[in-house]
Structure formats: C-alpha cells, structure tokens
Amino acid sequence: MSDFLDVIRERGFVHQITDETALKAAFQAGPVTGYIGFDATADSLHVGHLVQIMLLRWLAKTGNRPVVLMGGGTTKIGDPSGRDETRLILTEERIEENKAGIRRAFTNFLDFGDVPGTAIMLDNDEWLAPLGYIPFLREVGRHFSVNRMLSMDSVKMRLDRDQPLTFIEFNYMLLQSYDFVELRRRHGVTLQMGGSDQWGNIVMGTDLVRRMDQKDAFGITAPLITTASGAKMGKTAAGAVWLNAERVSPYDYWQFWRNAEDADVGKFLALFTDMPMDEVRRLAALEGSEINEAKKILATEATSLLHGRAAAEEAAETARLAFEQGAAADTLPAITAALPAILADLLVSAGLAASKGEARRLVAQNGIRLNDEVVSDAQRAVTAEDLRDGSAKLSAGRKKHVLVRES
Numbered sequence: 001m002s003d004f005l006d007v008i009r010e011r012g013f014v015h016q017i018t019d020e021t022a023l024k025a026a027f028q029a030g031p032v033t034g035y036i037g038f039d040a041t042a043d044s045l046h047v048g049h050l051v052q053i054m055l056l057r058w059l060a061k062t063g064n065r066p067v068v069l070m071g072g073g074t075t076k077i078g079d080p081s082g083r084d085e086t087r088l089i090l091t092e093e094r095i096e097e098n099k100a101g102i103r104r105a106f107t108n109f110l111d112f113g114d115v116p117g118t119a120i121m122l123d124n125d126e127w128l129a130p131l132g133y134i135p136f137l138r139e140v141g142r143h144f145s146v147n148r149m150l151s152m153d154s155v156k157m158r159l160d161r162d163q164p165l166t167f168i169e170f171n172y173m174l175l176q177s178y179d180f181v182e183l184r185r186r187h188g189v190t191l192q193m194g195g196s197d198q199w200g201n202i203v204m205g206t207d208l209v210r211r212m213d214q215k216d217a218f219g220i221t222a223p224l225i226t227t228a229s230g231a232k233m234g235k236t237a238a239g240a241v242w243l244n245a246e247r248v249s250p251y252d253y254w255q256f257w258r259n260a261e262d263a264d265v266g267k268f269l270a271l272f273t274d275m276p277m278d279e280v281r282r283l284a285a286l287e288g289s290e291i292n293e294a295k296k297i298l299a300t301e302a303t304s305l306l307h308g309r310a311a312a313e314e315a316a317e318t319a320r321l322a323f324e325q326g327a328a329a330d331t332l333p334a335i336t337a338a339l340p341a342i343l344a345d346l347l348v349s350a351g352l353a354a355s356k357g358e359a360r361r362l363v364a365q366n367g368i369r370l371n372d373e374v375v376s377d378a379q380r381a382v383t384a385e386d387l388r389d390g391s392a393k394l395s396a397g398r399k400k401h402v403l404v405r406e407s
Contacts, residue, residue: 254315
C-alpha cells in the first residue's frame with residue numbers, strides 16, 4: 001500500500017507533501033482514501049485537469065480509494081486561486097449542466113464501486129447547501145486567521161495587482177477546508193490532492209481537520225505542467241484542449257499528443273499514460289525520426305485512457321493512412337518546396353491563400369493548421385522537422401488541404 005508515493009514521485013506528480021513521514025506511515029497501515037475537487041465552471045474538463053485525474057487513477061491502481069468531489073456548492077462561490085478577476089456567478093441550472101458534462105470525463109479513467117481500488121463520486125453541495133451562515137462562521141470561521149488568509153498567494157496576487165477580490169470569494173477557502181472536514185467524517189478521507197496553486201487551500205483544510213476533530217489529514221500538490229517551450233499545458237492557439245468528445249474529437253485529441261515537442265515525450269508518457277517507467281525511459285531516449293514513433297505511442301495511449309482503445313486506434317489509423325501510406329496523396333494536391341520556408345509563402349505557393357496578406361489574415365483568424373495543429377505565426381518557418389514520413393499537411397479551414405514535400 002506504500003507504492004502510491006513511490007509511483008507518483010517517480011512519474012513526476014509530486015510538488016509538495018504535508019508531513020510526508022506520517023503520510024507514508026498511513027499508507028503502510030492500510031488503504032488511504034484521498035480526494036480531489038473539481039468545480040463545475042464549464043461543461044467539460046480539459047487537458048490541464050489530467051494531472052489530477054491521473055493522480056486519482058494511480059491512487060486506485062495502488063489499492064487505495066479515490067474520491068471525485070464535484071464542486072456543486074463551491075462553484076456558487078468561485079475559487080480565486082490563479083485568477084486575476086472575479087469569476088462569473090453561474091446559475092444553479094448551468095452548474096447542474098456543467099456537472100453532467102464533467103462526470104463523463106472520468107468514465108474510462110476510474111472504476112466506481114464499493115470496494116478498495118474503486119472510486120466514489122460526491123458533491124459538496126450535499127453539505128454546503130444546508131449550512132446556516134452564522135452557525136457556520138461560529139463553528140468553522142473562528143479557526144481561520146484573517147492575517148494568514150491575506151498571506152495566501154491566491155489572495156495576495158489579486159491585492160498586489162489592485163484587482164478586486166469579493167467577500168464571497170474570500171470565503172472560498174473556508175468552504176474548501178470544510179469539505180475536508182465533512183469528507184473525513186463521512187467517508188474517512190485523510191488525503192487531499194490538487195495542483196500547486198491549491199497548496200494554501202489544502203494546508204488550511206488539513207489544519208481545520210486537526211483543529212475541529214483532532215484527526216490526521218494530509219495534502220499533496222502536483223507541479224504546474226508546462227511544455228518544453230514554456231507554454232501552459234493544454235493550451236493551443238485554438239484554445240483549451242477539452243476532454244469531452246463533442247468539444248474535441250478523439251482524432252484531434254490524438255493529434256494534440258502527436259504534436260508534442262520532442263523534449264516533452266518522456267515527461268508526458270510518465271504523467272499521462274500507464275506505461276511502465278522502463279519503457280517510458282526507453283522511448284524518451286529516442287532521437288531523430290525515431291522520436292516520432294514515441295509520439296505516436298504517446299498519442300495512442302493517452303487517447304485510449306480518455307476515449308477508449310478503439311477510438312484511439314481508429315485515430316492512429318487515420319493518421320497512418322494520411323501520412324504513411326500516402327492515401328492522402330490520392331485525394332490531396334501536393335507541392336514541393338525548399339525547406340525551411342516561411343509559412344505565408346507556402347500558403348500562397350500551395351494555393352491556400354491568394355496573397356501573403358490573406359495568409360496573415362487566415363493565420364490571425366486561427367484558420368491555418370500545420371499537421372492538424374493551429375498555427376499562430378504567419379512568419380513561422382516550416383522545416384524538415386515538420387515532415388512526417390516525407391510530408392507535412394497544410395490546411396486552410398476544414399476542407400482545403402495540401403501536402404508539402406521537400407524539394
């Protein structure tokens with residue numbers, strides 16, 4: 001039962017741990033129940049949530065009990081963590097719709113049931129909605145120091161930037177901390193996990209459990225994941241990479257992982273697949289054209305976890321037909337060009353834009369894709385590294401495609 005901490009540390013999930021020695025002892029004593037909360041601010045989670053989902057998956061795979069906590073109650077308040085401005089207040093009807101969409105993301109990652117190794121899904125609206133505000137402040141609020149709350153990064157950032165922080169948002173950390181108390185009492189939850197921006201809220205929660213119930217409580221945060229070029233994980237020129245298929249198709253999701261930077265392949269295989277670390281290290285060590293094979297494996301394995309093996313293999317096969325067998329060449333026009341070449345010039349040469357000015361406008365409107373990835377810079381150099389098995393695919397909109405080969 002102590003495997004969990006070893007696994008997540010080796011795979012790159014650990015940023016901070018509260019009282020690691022005591023937490024190790026808790027794992028060695030028997031199965032640990034841990035939770036992560038997900039507020040219902042949209043009708044789908046996105047790739048930025050995958051680290052948290054995978055933490056829950058590994059908790060289950062090592063014989064422990066994961067709890068998915070839907071933030072039906074806290075969504076009504078709005079978490080100020082990582083925000084420069086106040087979140088929009090959502091209607092209860094919209095929150096319910098969002099919760100229904102979010103639940104679908106967990107279907108293939110976790111098994112839900114009543115035995116160790118299976119997950120349970122709860123909603124904090126169950127205990128937050130009935131709270132009387134004055135009794136809540138008397139029972140819970142007295143354990144919080146305003147001085148300490150003001151020192152939290154989520155609060156300091158807004159105050160330092162002269163951005164308004166509403167009193168309702170200021171209450172968020174009380175409610176999230178109280179979630180931990182209720183989960184400890186109702187379901188024996190002793191561990192809360194989250195992203196590094198949640199460290200302050202998590203520490204507050206562990207403290208509240210000890211103050212109110214004199215029970216052990218622990219926290220783990222994962223690092224903020226960025227790409228090798230420094231971009232925020234899960235963000236593309238076209239926006240967030242959503243997990244629900246109606247927002248991002250399995251094929252486009254596969255392509256997102258296939259387009260990973262070379263330097264990210266090992267990190268992403270460790271974080272976002274179940275592959276053994278020996279194999280992860282072998283694939284990460286590949287160089288040159290061989291790293292493309294590792295990217296295909298990453299894409300297929302990551303897509304399998306979310307959409308199922310059949311959808312992942314179908315996406316891989318579609319890509320294989322387009323770029324390996326030359327099936328695309330039967331239906332798509334092709335040009336040859338000396339590489340490197342400026343994207344805007346290639347768009348004109350390929351007939352996808354009438355002029356460089358039009359090419360720049362199409363790029364500015366997120367209308368141009370290179371190998372199915374939106375391009376944000378018309379002056380981007382297209383190089384031999386962009387070729388996949390001899391071709392790169394340029395697309396204008398959804399229907400115009402041209403293959404580019406090196407002359």
